[in-house]
Amino acid sequence: MKTKDVNFLEENLTRINKALFKTLPEKENSRVTEAIHYSVMNGGKRIRPQIILLLCEMLEVEITSDNVDLIAAAGELIHCYSLIHDDLPAMDDDDYRRGQLSCHKQFDEATAILAGDAIQPLSLEVLTSLEDPNLEAKTKLEIINLFARACGPEGMVEGQNRDILAENKVLTEEELDELHYLKTGKLIEACVLCVCLMKKNIDKDLIEKLKTFSNKFGLAFQIRDDILDEIGDEETIGKPVKSDLKNNKSTYPSILGIEESQKKAELLIEEALLILDKLPFNTEKLNALCKLVVNRKN
Numbered sequence: 001m002k003t004k005d006v007n008f009l010e011e012n013l014t015r016i017n018k019a020l021f022k023t024l025p026e027k028e029n030s031r032v033t034e035a036i037h038y039s040v041m042n043g044g045k046r047i048r049p050q051i052i053l054l055l056c057e058m059l060e061v062e063i064t065s066d067n068v069d070l071i072a073a074a075g076e077l078i079h080c081y082s083l084i085h086d087d088l089p090a091m092d093d094d095d096y097r098r099g100q101l102s103c104h105k106q107f108d109e110a111t112a113i114l115a116g117d118a119i120q121p122l123s124l125e126v127l128t129s130l131e132d133p134n135l136e137a138k139t140k141l142e143i144i145n146l147f148a149r150a151c152g153p154e155g156m157v158e159g160q161n162r163d164i165l166a167e168n169k170v171l172t173e174e175e176l177d178e179l180h181y182l183k184t185g186k187l188i189e190a191c192v193l194c195v196c197l198m199k200k201n202i203d204k205d206l207i208e209k210l211k212t213f214s215n216k217f218g219l220a221f222q223i224r225d226d227i228l229d230e231i232g233d234e235e236t237i238g239k240p241v242k243s244d245l246k247n248n249k250s251t252y253p254s255i256l257g258i259e260e261s262q263k264k265a266e267l268l269i270e271e272a273l274l275i276l277d278k279l280p281f282n283t284e285k286l287n288a289l290c291k292l293v294v295n296r297k298n
């Protein structure tokens with residue numbers, strides 16, 4: 001994603017990468033820790049932690065900025081873990097990720113499985129170790145519960161399960177929406193809802209609005225992902241194109257065509273922006289992120 005016009009995203013990216021690095025074990029400890037560094041410190045767009053940082057700022061959450069960065073890093077760690085496992089031969093069998101060999105190709109399958117397995121509890125370790133005068137133990141538990149549900153059997157894992165089962169089948173648009181809500185949307189939603197948990201005295205109506213916002217954002221993000229898999233530039237997206245076609249997967253372009261898919265993504269973002277517009281906060285930065293998502297090239 002091009003971030004040079006939106007300096008705040010670049011600044012946030014530096015914060016996020018610093019926090020991520022801080023959470024990791026010593027690279028030199030073992031082959032697994034080397035693989036962990038290789039798969040985390042490798043130039044992802046960091047959309048999920050960006051959402052956490054921008055929402056914390058927007059809602060003026062009273063947590064120290066170092067702790068906001070660590071919570072954002074925890075969300076990204078879960079995502080990094082899912083990418084390592086997603087690329088494995090038993091899953092999507094992808095050789096490239098973020099412009100470099102995927103973890104199992106650079107190392108080996110066992111190391112990639114272990115690196116992924118290590119990164120997930122690492123995110124929980126980060127969350128449980130947070131110490132902040134404005135973060136109660138109960139809230140920390142709720143945040144952990146939220147992330148656990150987002151990636152567990154009723155979240156990302158089930159999304160991935162449906163994705164695998166759907167190979168060589170044609171899904172309906174509704175089935176695809178549901179699959180991607182589970183696979184991609186729930187983690188994005190958890191990033192939004194964890195900030196709601198940290199905001200003192202937040203009202204239920206605002207939580208519902210932000211949840212709807214995140215679901216529209218998440219689906220638009222995924223649709224653009226499918227489009228880029230069809231028409232993107234390999235070097236820019238950092239992996240071979242047409243991998244969905246290779247795996248015979250239903251995608252938005254395969255069901256709706258490229259043009260209709262892009263329209264659907266843009267409509268979802270328009271709806272997401274309408275929600276933001278009505279909020280009594282400075283939504284400018286989140287608004288800018290939304291606009292980037294549907295036009296992104298990677």
Ligand code: GRG
Nearest residue numbers: 044045046082083085086151156157160183225
């Ligand atoms: C329970 C964490 C967990 C994993 C097991 C492998 C698996 C089940 C799920 C895979 C889910 C998955 C890979 C979802 C993400 C799909 C997606 C849109 C990936 C690309 O995300 P970007 O564009 O990538 O944010 P970068 O590289 O920028 O971070």
